[in-house]
Amino acid sequence: MAEASTRKAKRKNRTLKTQDLELDRFDSLPWNSSLPQPTENDDNSFSLFTGSNELEGGFLSLEEIDEAEYGLDIPDPENHDRKHNSKQDKKLNNQKQDGACSDGETVKDESTKSKVKKKKKKKSKDAKENQKVQHSNTGAAADVKDTAGEENIDENEYYAWNELRLHPLLMKAIHKLGFKEPTPIQKACIPAAAHQGKDVIGAAETGSGKTLAFGLPIFQRLLEERDKAANMDSEKGEEAEKVSPTGLLRSLIIAPTRELALQVKDHLEKVAKHINVKVTAIVGGILPEKQQRLLKARSEIVVATPGRLWELMSSGEKHLVELHSLSFFVLDEADRMVQNGHFKELQSIIDMLPMSNIPGEDNSQDAQNCVTVSSFQRKKRQTLVFSATVALSADFRKKLKRGSMQKKQPSTDSLDSIENLSERAGMRPNAAIIDLTNPSILAAKIEESFIECTEDNKDAHLYYILTVHGQGRTIVFCTSIAALRHISSILRILGTNVWTLHAQMQQRARLKAMDRFRENDNGILVATDVAARGLDIPGVRTVVHYQLPHSAEVYVHRSGRTARASAEGCSIALISPKDTSKFASLCKSFSKDSFQRFPLKNSYMPEVLKRLSLARQIDKITRKDSQEKAEKSWFDRNACSVDLVTENYDSEEEQVNKCRQKKASSKQLKKLQTELSMLISRPLQSKTFSHRYLAGAGVTPLLQEQLQQLTRQKLSDRQGAVFGKKGKLVVIGQDCVDALHALRSAGEEVRMDIKDSTRQKNTVNSKRKRKVEKTRNFVVIAYLFLPYYLFIYLFLPAVGNSLYVFSGLRDQRKKQKRKQNQEDEEE
Numbered sequence: 001m002a003e004a005s006t007r008k009a010k011r012k013n014r015t016l017k018t019q020d021l022e023l024d025r026f027d028s029l030p031w032n033s034s035l036p037q038p039t040e041n042d043d044n045s046f047s048l049f050t051g052s053n054e055l056e057g058g059f060l061s062l063e064e065i066d067e068a069e070y071g072l073d074i075p076d077p078e079n080h081d082r083k084h085n086s087k088q089d090k091k092l093n094n095q096k097q098d099g100a101c102s103d104g105e106t107v108k109d110e111s112t113k114s115k116v117k118k119k120k121k122k123k124s125k126d127a128k129e130n131q132k133v134q135h136s137n138t139g140a141a142a143d144v145k146d147t148a149g150e151e152n153i154d155e156n157e158y159y160a161w162n163e164l165r166l167h168p169l170l171m172k173a174i175h176k177l178g179f180k181e182p183t184p185i186q187k188a189c190i191p192a193a194a195h196q197g198k199d200v201i202g203a204a205e206t207g208s209g210k211t212l213a214f215g216l217p218i219f220q221r222l223l224e225e226r227d228k229a230a231n232m233d234s235e236k237g238e239e240a241e242k243v244s245p246t247g248l249l250r251s252l253i254i255a256p257t258r259e260l261a262l263q264v265k266d267h268l269e270k271v272a273k274h275i276n277v278k279v280t281a282i283v284g285g286i287l288p289e290k291q292q293r294l295l296k297a298r299s300e301i302v303v304a305t306p307g308r309l310w311e312l313m314s315s316g317e318k319h320l321v322e323l324h325s326l327s328f329f330v331l332d333e334a335d336r337m338v339q340n341g342h343f344k345e346l347q348s349i350i351d352m353l354p355m356s357n358i359p360g361e362d363n364s365q366d367a368q369n370c371v372t373v374s375s376f377q378r379k380k381r382q383t384l385v386f387s388a389t390v391a392l393s394a395d396f397r398k399k400l401k402r403g404s405m406q407k408k409q410p411s412t413d414s415l416d417s418i419e420n421l422s423e424r425a426g427m428r429p430n431a432a433i434i435d436l437t438n439p440s441i442l443a444a445k446i447e448e449s450f451i452e453c454t455e456d457n458k459d460a461h462l463y464y465i466l467t468v469h470g471q472g473r474t475i476v477f478c479t480s481i482a483a484l485r486h487i488s489s490i491l492r493i494l495g496t497n498v499w500t501l502h503a504q505m506q507q508r509a510r511l512k513a514m515d516r517f518r519e520n521d522n523g524i525l526v527a528t529d530v531a532a533r534g535l536d537i538p539g540v541r542t543v544v545h546y547q548l549p550h551s552a553e554v555y556v557h558r559s560g561r562t563a564r565a566s567a568e569g570c571s572i573a574l575i576s577p578k579d580t581s582k583f584a585s586l587c588k589s590f591s592k593d594s595f596q597r598f599p600l601k602n603s604y605m606p607e608v609l610k611r612l613s614l615a616r617q618i619d620k621i622t623r624k625d626s627q628e629k630a631e632k633s634w635f636d637r638n639a640c641s642v643d644l645v646t647e648n649y650d651s652e653e654e655q656v657n658k659c660r661q662k663k664a665s666s667k668q669l670k671k672l673q674t675e676l677s678m679l680i681s682r683p684l685q686s687k688t689f690s691h692r693y694l695a696g697a698g699v700t701p702l703l704q705e706q707l708q709q710l711t712r713q714k715l716s717d718r719q720g721a722v723f724g725k726k727g728k729l730v731v732i733g734q735d736c737v738d739a740l741h742a743l744r745s746a747g748e749e750v751r752m753d754i755k756d757s758t759r760q761k762n763t764v765n766s767k768r769k770r771k772v773e774k775t776r777n778f779v780v781i782a783y784l785f786l787p788y789y790l791f792i793y794l795f796l797p798a799v800g801n802s803l804y805v806f807s808g809l810r811d812q813r814k815k816q817k818r819k820q821n822q823e824d825e826e827e
């Protein structure tokens with residue numbers, strides 16, 4: 001017995017020794033801290049991570065952070081592979097494991113595994129303590145305890161995220177969002193921006209998740225710094241604030257429109273709330289005082305439109321001008337920023353950024369200017385530039401490759417290209433260019449189509465699309481506000497749920513319209529290009545281009561409001577004869593020679609046109625009426641402001657006439673409205689639809705099925721079967737198929753003969769040229785012959801006249817002479 005116990009003790013000792021050796025081996029392995037330690041003479045200005053390979057070091061790998069600590073089971077790649085192996089493989093593995101019992105090495109492996117487990121447990125314990133310290137010290141660490149073990153996550157589903165080595169808290173947030181795998185742009189950007197600390201120029205199709213592609217690296221870095229700070233804090237105490245400064249602006253994201261900025265903020269907030277990071281949006285149209293109040297929360301991330309941001313910056317808003325701790329400068333929809341020289345403010349904002357990125361540049365001035373900020377903070381700003389339609393010149397790409405980026409230019413330079421913008425924002429050499437756009441730059445899942453019609457018939461076709469194929473949300477894009485007002489008014493009269501969005505609207509109304517549109521599953525938004533970029537509204541099934549945009553980029557962004565993330569959708573362009581050449585050049589820029597013609601059932605058109613004609617008449621009367629009212633109120637207001645007493649100078653007869661006209665028009669209006677509401681009250685039926693006999697083209701398979709069901713059930717319910725007074729069947733159903741399905745089932749591929757249309761365009765142009773030339777020649781000839789004409793018209797008549805006068809005088813003289821002679825003879 002005693003012998004057995006000594007043997008047991010010896011075995012135990014041996015095991016412990018091996019364990020210690022293993023632990024020592026682990027301890028001797030190099031461990032990369034999340035962030036490099038700042039050194040005094042560290043002048044590699046922007047490299048966050050040291051090491052020959054940019055991929056190595058600098059991030060907390062999943063092994064280093066104990067995922068269990070964050071209430072999260074992150075799948076182990078090996079595990080995943082094993083789970084995905086075939087049954088045969090599993091058997092083989094089992095056999096191997098069985099056989100391995102006798103194999104010394106495998107035993108060692110097993111024991112190593114158990115030691116690693118123990119080591120992990122130990123680490124987990126340490127990390128827990130660490131976490132507590134971090135929590136109590138910074139007060140900002142996320143509360144990770146509450147959710148520990150409460151989620152039931154299928155590890156395999158989220159495996160793809162694992163490869164991106166994101167912070168466990170971020171992984172948890174991603175699980176909560178339900179994003180099973182990263183999108184391609186996220187896969188490409190996260191390693192470059194989050195782990196290699198690179199600047200990034202990213203381009204990917206619309207709806208491909210670019211917001212998180214720049215958002216996740218920001219969060220990753222903030223979390224890494226926070227962890228690092230907690231570690232340092234426990235070790236040294238005073239250093240932590242330098243590594244992870246609290247209450248300072250760490251990331252500035254600029255978006256071109258207010259809606260987009262608010263949306264980006266909402267999107268980031270969905271992740272940020274799980275990791276205790278604050279995000280604030282600064283946009284125009286809201287009281288600056290209110291935003292100043294918001295900024296008092298000292299958020300780490302600010303998403304802003306350039307105008308309001310600059311307004312607050314130039315007024316010296318403290319949180320926005322303390323930029324030396326800024327780690328990320330992001331430009332979303334960057335190509336929009338450089339269009340039409342729109343954003344002068346952007347230049348000023350960029351000029352405010354501390355420039356510490358340029359290699360070899362002496363940053364001592366900056367250092368002197370910000371004595372309170374450690375060199376560590378000054379060195380790490382990353383510039384991220386994103387859009388779905390970034391076009392970079394080959395020259396710029398070469399420049400980035402060569403690392404010969406320019407120094408910051410004086411403020412007189414304009415930001416007319418992404419190149420200038422990036423250079424000026426301090427984009428570092430060797431920035432990663434991630435261009436995942438396809439040659440056509442159109443998102444792959446959007447079905448593009450068109451309808452040829454006259455300018456006058458656009459309304460009818462639009463109404464047809466919305467009524468017959470109006471399932472899901474639809475966005476109708478116009479180029480001009482006048483067109484937007486016209487169609488939204490007509491559509492409202494026609495009883496459709498329409499909201500509008502354009503730049504002249506008050507911000508509150510804009511937001512309200514967006515909210516209402518989001519709430520309604522079949523809502524219709526009529527918008528100008530202010531809604532073309534970035535807006536992410538789920539369930540948008542169709543985009544209609546009522547008027548074609550001025551550029552191919554805008555077309556791409558407009559169409560990109562549908563088919564976002566994993567959804568599908570279709571875009572329909574209404575092409576009138578005057579749009580043909582524009583459309584052809586659009587097709588050319590998308591390298592597409594064929595577009596689908598959207599299928600139309602012309603049998604619906606008579607009914608559509610009938611309703612439309614009534615709606616137009618109603619619109620005309622109401623418009624006239626409201627115009628008169630507006631004019632009157634304008635006149636009264638102005639008269640009142642100058643204390644003028646207004647009197648009616650109309651005669652009694654005129655007043656009676658006016659009154660009569662008003663009455664007649666309101667009577668007419670009522671009549672039209674009743675007629676229209678009667679038409680609208682029944683579903684739009686094709687002309688071939690028989691109200692008495694359900695046969696012909698009006699009976700779709702869907703309708704047939706409905707009818708069969710009704711017959712089977714012998715439905716006596718009048719509401720369901722809607723029988724007329726005489727028991728005559730009036731309306732049962734309508735063949736409503738959404739636009740995408742209609743297009744797929746019947747769309748006709750039409751080759752856009754670009755050459756032909758270019759030829760046509762050229763012929764038209766040459767005809768016009770010839771005409772102009774002819775006119776010019778005529779003018780030249782006329783000019784040349786002017787003296788002759790003058791001669792003919794002025795001089796000749798004068799000569800003629802004088803000849804006439806002269807001859808008259810001669811005759812007179814002759815007559816006089818003859819008279820005298822006669823008189824003389826008589827004498």
Ligand SMILES: Nc1ncnc2c1ncn2[C@@H]1O[C@H](COP(=O)(O)OP(=O)(O)OP(=O)(O)O)[C@@H](O)[C@H]1O
Pocket residue numbers: 179180181182183186204205206207208209210211212387388533534535536560564565566
């Ligand atoms: N990994 C993911 N898996 C699934 N859905 C995702 C993922 N990442 C983002 N999304 C969703 O995809 C949608 C589009 O994302 P986002 O708005 O970032 O696209 P975008 O590329 O910026 O589009 P745009 O170019 O039009 O601005 C959003 O609803 C977002 O929640």
